[in-house]
Amino acid sequence: MIRKTIVIENKLGMHARPATMIVKAATKYRSEFRIRKGDAEINGKSIMGVMTLAAEYNSELELIADGVDEEYLIEEIAGLFASKFGEE
């Protein structure tokens, strides 16, 4: 299992478009994927889960992957956050 903490850097926060990008990226992998914010933890492959986290600008998230391709999954998802989803 891998855990990685990231901070939301795009101003708009995790709205519908970034949420879709995360879910689409995560579903390509076989590993389980969860996202934690505070004491809320959701399935990172569920669009409703990711959106209802309502993770705003500057908030902290923990990415948790578990499975055969966990490293690749975390790498790609963390990359998406780092690129600010192509936003400001």
Added chain:
Amino acid sequence: MKKINLREFYNTRKDQFSLTLITGPKTLDNSISSKYLNRPGLALTGYFERFSNKRIQILGETEISYLQSLKEEELYDRLKELLLFDIPCFIVTKGLTVPAQMEYLANEMNVAIFSSRLLTDILFHALRKYLEDEFAPSKSMHGTLVDVFGQGLLLTGKSGIGKSECALDLVERGHRLITDDVVKVIMRDEKLVGSSNNDFGAFMEIRGVGLVDIEKMFGIQAVRKEKSIDVQIELMPWHDNLDYERIGLTDNFVDILNVKIPIIYLPVSPGKNVSVIMEVIAMNHILKMYGYDAAKVFTKRLQEDLQRKSKIPAAEQKEQE
């Protein structure tokens, strides 16, 4: 250009338009090539400039009483001049007859005259509707058309994907089948209307069973002659790495006969209840037409929440928690 054979028109539509043929059967060797109608009032008075002779000519009470008012020689000359034009046919309304001279001349010149028992106005509108459909742009599509909650859903996709089975399931749930396998699509009033390409009835092929008669099995409420096509649903096999619509913020459209309608690419896999999804698609389409877009409403609420929270400094936020 499309033409309607006059004999075919008479044989198939005489009941619909209450027609009887006044002239001899030989006059039916003609064809209709215009979707418009004409009332030849001015032509009867001798004014033939811009006379729309290619259209079906409708003679109402006014035209007939005018012809009757003419002196015999004048009538003969006028009709001769009129009948020299290439005219598809005349239809006299209200069950009236034409002057004997006209019948004689029309037989001579091979122009059909029908008498209809309908009132001029009613015949006019019924005929226009019929001609508009006959001359409308049309195409034949491989698919199944069902009416779900009043929405016409056109199911498409490869053979064997389960279009017929899905339609059958919908019929069982109280929805209506228009046609299975081949849909004849026409454009009417800038909208698409689908119907069966034959008059044999609502038959359907179920693989492994053969042909079944939907109307006989489920009753008249399970079938429908025609329906507007509101949404196309393309059924496709499920692939793990294909991009499927997740939120519904982007609407996809497809062009059929230059009419744009929404299309939904629906992944199907064995054991998935597609009929329920069809009902949901129909209801969601109704909501969208009434101005309620669930995807937009949800994402707007989310965005407002994100914005509100990001305006509060992080320190304060911790305190609040």
